[in-house]
Amino acid sequence: MASSTYLDQLDARLAAGLAKVPAEQLAPHREFIVSNQRRDGGFPDRAGHPDLYYTGFALRALAGLRALTPAIRDRVCGFIRQQPFPPSSIIDLLSLLYAARLIRSVGGPEVLPANWRRDVLAAMETHRSPDGGYSKTPGGAVGSTYHTFLAALVCEMAGEKLREPRRFAAFLKSRRRDDGGFVELPVMKRSGTNPTAAAVGLGAMLARQSATLSWLGRASRFAGGAVRCLLALQDADGGFRANSVAPTADLLSTFTALLTLDGLGALRRADRAAAIRFTRALAMRGGGFRGGAWDDRADVEYTFYGLGSLALLA
Secondary structure, eight states: OOTTSHHHHHHHHHHHHHTTSOHHHHHHHHHHHHHTOOTTSOEEOTTSOEEHHHHHHHHHHHHHTTOOOHHHHHHHHHHHHTSOSSOSSHHHHHHHHHHHHHHHHTTOOOOSOTTHHHHHHHHHHTTBOTTSSBOSSTTOSSOBHHHHHHHHHHHHHTTOOOSSHHHHHHHHHHHBOTTSOBOSSTTOOSOBHHHHHHHHHHHHHHHHHOGGGGGGSTTSHHHHHHHHHHHTTBOTTSOBOSBTTOSSOBHHHHHHHHHHHHHTTOGGGSOHHHHHHHHHHTBOTTSOBOSSTTOOSOBHHHHHHHHHHHHHHO
């Protein structure tokens, strides 16, 4: 894939940030992730079962740490090859393609079937909804802002341009709210951190693909509104809440807010020192990150968000 893809840029940004973090701070988190690899090569969910989604996050974290070794890579190949193809959900499909992409990036073999691009694009079409987006489940009548962004990433990994980009643009406009943020579903009135981040990411992909959609660019009203919405969701403790009524901040929302603000050139407007304190407070003594003050244990997904937040704030 060309180096200008969204995921290539994201990987490079996080790897560059992590390279600025002292090695002794990263070592326990690297060891935590490595120690979680299961006998079949996968990485576990919160219940301890090997899971494709969590495996994808573990590989992304290890790649950012430049710690995706041949031994880890070779073990995970077996797990990936055991997964049904194509997966039925967009999120698992993205996890599988991302894992395969990272395996190839460190000299591993192709773990996808010969006609994977054809099968991926066919599977994606079953999720296309009448409103121009992509639904969480096949045949859904209403698109999800988050899953539409994931679908765009899947298409990009398959080397396919977004079809009917103006329908995507109209879909995004329909999800925008007066505070400048975005909602996940049309019935929602309150903007959220994660749908706003997804909308901005999709908007950036659309703008790169089509100059006629330049209204989605950095200096536009679209971007300015998203920045204001996200900044309003930073709590006094430095973390970002999922929405304006969420009782506390969480690490997922914090990472996606920081990533989006960074992409829009507005990270300097956040309280970065407080965000660093919030992120470090969620690091477990034995390595790994928990999801928030309410959480009592680490997992590989939140560890990715913690490392990603440290990288963005470095």
